[in-house]
Amino acid sequence: MARTGLVARVLIDTPLPQLDHLFDYRVPSELADEASPGVRVKVPFRSAGRIADGYIVELADDAGFEGALSDIEAIVSTVPVLRPEVWALARRVADRGAGSAIDVVRLAVPPRQVRVERAWVAAQDAAVSADGSARVVSARSSTEITGYSDALLVEAVAAGERLAVKAMPNLVRGADGTWIGQWALTLAQLGSAAVAQGRSAILAVPDFRDQEQLQAALAAVVPVTLVTRFDARQSNPDRYRSFLACLEARPRIVIGNRSALYAPAHDVGLIALWDDGDPLYAEPLSPYAHARDVALVRQEQSGSGLVLLSHSRSAETQRLVEIGWLQEAAPDRMLRPKIVATAQQAANEPLAQAARIPSTAWREARAALEHGPVLVQVAHPGYAPVVACAQCRDAARCARCQGPLGLASAHSAPSCRWCGAIVGDWSCGNCGGRGLRTVTIGAGRTAEDLGRAFPGERIVVADGERPLLTVGDGPALVIATRGAEPIADGGYRAVLLLDGERMLARESLRVGEDCLRWWSNAAALAAQGAPVLLVGVGGALATALGTWRQEAWAANELADRRSLRFPPAVRTASVAGTAEVVGDALGELGEPGGVDVLGPVPAGDGLVRAIVRFDYGAGAEVAGRLRAAIVRVASRRRKSPRGDGYRPAPTLKVRFDDPEIL
Structure with a gap:
């Protein structure tokens, strides 16, 4: 068979991690004019006439190749959709996270649409014919x-x-x-x-x-x-x-x-x-x-x-x-919002109990409503996202899936937030009680409370279920969950940041950072000189927001994490799978400098998880060794104990810089 002198190095579109490398194919003479780096191709793959999709990454002379190469089956499109710089980016990103380059390419290159192309x-x-360029x-x-x-x-x-x-x-x-x-x-x-x-x-x-x-x-x-x-x-x-x-x-x-x-x-x-x-x-x-x-x-x-x-x-x-x-x-002149940190008012103040805001914030909101809209940021969407037994105060759970129960409205029956089941006749598994009490208050319940505290005022709710991008400059109380705040024409005349304590109660390494970001972004929606009231939060976070020196708080937070070897002072990788494969993967790490392992600990369904911490300088070595473990595990085929063929290879999941582990 005549040779064209060209060899294409092809990235195969496959989910198998052991095939994350380039394959060499001969370019037939009839396809030589159309073959170029970045184009989509179809190539024969393995056996039984299987055809796989892929991308030509490189073209090379065949002088250095010995033996027979399979021919490219077809050029799908002559448009070079995988640019060299995007391929280099995909390869680098995949190597950094112990992943496959094709997984990144799928994110970078959308599926082909023939008519559009x-x-x-x-x-x-x-355009080229008309203008020459x-x-x-x-x-x-x-x-x-x-x-x-x-x-x-x-x-x-x-x-x-x-x-x-x-x-x-x-x-x-x-x-x-x-x-x-x-x-x-x-x-x-x-x-x-x-x-x-x-x-x-x-x-x-x-x-x-x-x-x-x-x-x-x-x-x-x-x-x-x-x-x-x-x-x-x-x-x-x-x-x-x-x-x-x-x-x-x-x-x-x-x-x-x-x-x-x-x-x-x-x-x-x-x-x-x-x-x-x-x-x-x-x-x-x-x-x-x-x-x-x-x-x-x-x-x-x-x-x-x-x-x-x-x-x-x-x-x-x-x-x-x-x-x-x-x-x-930084800007030449920072126009800082007017931040007012308030302490929770005494529990015997009726207005504070009804509206969930202290009297100081209530007075500011009342005055601001005479001139325009007021933003009220809350922690949760819905009406009452979490309810509990009124007697023992244990969280109310669904009998079907053990998910948390919540209320969609004041007059609705409780429903499960996981499976959606309506619970008509609930009883507490701990004490047998049948009454429910509200634990967390959502945007809907907050709107009811504020409607009673500010009778006659327009109430607007903005959350994930009711997205709203903008509101006018007329008086209104806008109750929004964090991140869902609409923009008011000319800015809000006052901003109330509620539920700060509830937001900070979330179990996460990033909770303080997230709260400061949510509050700062909401404060930036205020009109010039309008008050921004942070309710129920004090300490370093309130000081950082009040002085608008969030970078100082970030520096202190990073210093604390550095002393504890928490991200981002170090990098981390979560390694999950069966005890056997996780143990083998951790054994692959050896003892590179600056690496320590936490766990493994049970992760449910018979799986375990370990956390690997390592210095940034060891990132390439750790990623390479964990990638090798992934490939080796994926290449295994285990014989079925019933003698009816082979079972799938055990899975090993590795995620670098996992935001959910701490």
């Missing part, structure tokens, strides 16, 4: 970032520096008259400056609420044709259309959630994240890479500028600042 190819051909639309050149002096941020980003930037906590009016956070305008102006310099910008935000603000801010500074939305809320055709637009060789601004960081944008000059401490940045799919880490890796590979913008700095960002990896930047 054909239309895009035709449009590209038409692809048309480039210029952005309005600007080096001014509102609130920051002497083009400091623009120059630093253009030089490829990495910055931890403190956002201005106020609202501004967008070009279309809508109100947006100042942070959104800052990101939009940074993106505009990058495009004006002929480079692309990737701007990542946690969720759709933030994305709406960012899009409104961008509308004021760049043409709409330069902005590409790339997020999980798009339909498959729209998402693929956005992805193909990113392949064009012209600068653009890509906005979206964590997946936007993998966008194949042309010549990336800026990567920016808003509020990197938000848990929505944690990828739930293997290899579980956090968006912050993906941004750090891509910035290092591309040499672009990096901006981590937030009101309240995460402990991970604080660590990067302290080791000199990030430089600090």
Whole structure:
């Protein structure tokens, strides 16, 4: 058989970790003109005529290859969807998390949509035929970032520096008259400056609420044709259309959630994240890479500028600042919110009991309602998310699945929050009592209480079930769960931060950091000079919020974690599986410097889990050894004791920097 002189190195789309490497195939002469790095292909795989999907990663001369190679079966598409820089990013991210590169590629490259792709190819051909080259639309050149002096941020980003930037906590009016956070305008102006310099910008935000603000801010500074939305809320055709637009060789601004960081944008000059401490940045799919880490890796590979913008700095960002990896930047003049920390009023105050707010906060809310809306932040959605036995006060449990019971409204029967079963005749398993009492109060119950305390006022509820992006400037009490607060025209005339003690009662290493971030983001929605009342919380957190020095709290928190060897002072990996495979995996670690193991401990269903702590310098070695253990376990086939074939290989789950383990 004649040889074409080309060998393709192909990444196979397979879930098997032992196949996480490139396979060599011969390029047939009839496909030689279409074969190029990044294109989708079909290749023969193993035996029995099986065909697998894959991507050509490299093309090489066959002079160094001996023996017979299988031919590529077909070129699926001539569009090079897997760019070299995205492949390098996927490989690096996978290696860092002991995962497979194809798992990252699935996040980076959307499924093919044939009609969308054909239309895009035709449009590209038409544009080149008409003009001789692809048309480039210029952005309005600007080096001014509102609130920051002497083009400091623009120059630093253009030089490829990495910055931890403190956002201005106020609202501004967008070009279309809508109100947006100042942070959104800052990101939009940074993106505009990058495009004006002929480079692309990737701007990542946690969720759709933030994305709406960012899009409104961008509308004021760049043409709409330069902005590409790339997020999980798009339909498959729209998402693929956005992805193909990113392949064009012209600068653009890509906005979206964590997946936007993998966008194949042309010549990336800026990567920016808003509020990197938000848990929505944690990828739930293997290899579980956090968006912050993906941004750090891509910035290092591309040499672009990096901006981590937030009101309240995460402990991970604080660590990067302290080791000199990030430089600090702040506005010239910080317009701090007016924070008032209040202690809980005496329990015999009827109004405080009815409205769950102390008299000081009640008076501020009453006065503010004469001028506009008041925001009330609460901990939980629903009416009464958790109820308990009225006699012994044990948590009420579902008889079917043992899940917690809650109330959807004042007159509804209790229902299970896990399985949804309605409980019509409940009795306590501990004392036999049949009465229920409220343990936690949600947004719905809070709305009832405030309706009685402020008769005649308009009540608005915003939570996960009732999403609301904006409210007007008329008087209203807006009860919102953390992270679901709508933006008020001109800002809220007062902000009440309730349930602080309940929020801090959550068992998590990050609880203090999360609460400070929630409260700071809510305080930034207040109008200039409007009071922000923090109810029931004192100490270092209240001081950090009141002085608007969240970075000082982050520094103290990081120092405490460093003394205890807690993340992010060290990295961690959770290793879960059967006792046998976990023991073998831990045995693979040997004794690299700075590594210690906690556990294993039972994790339910006959499984155990261990936590591996290690210094950042040992990360590559630990990841490599745990990856080897995963491959070895996945390659096993165990003979069935019944003699009826083979059982699946035992599973071993490894997750680096797992946010749920501490």
